[in-house]
Amino acid sequence: MASECERTRLIGEIARLMKHESMPDDARAAALKLMGWLARRMPGECAHALGVEEARVRQRVAARLPAPLVEGAAPRARRAV
Numbered sequence: 001m002a003s004e005c006e007r008t009r010l011i012g013e014i015a016r017l018m019k020h021e022s023m024p025d026d027a028r029a030a031a032l033k034l035m036g037w038l039a040r041r042m043p044g045e046c047a048h049a050l051g052v053e054e055a056r057v058r059q060r061v062a063a064r065l066p067a068p069l070v071e072g073a074a075p076r077a078r079r080a081v
Contacts, residue, residue, distance in 0.1 A: 004042070011038050 014031050017023065
């Protein structure tokens, strides 16, 4: 898709320009906003799921572990799953 290639090229060009330390903060904020707008999904484009399952596993494991003990603090009760 030509628009996808153009969108990717524009994001890369903006990122390249942002490497310059002389870029004013207002221009940098505007560039980040434009990059975010360009990076949004196109109509009909599926959201990626990279890292979603890993985050869910990490969350389940963390819910089963007791909270770290802090000196002077009472231990917290474990949450029911």
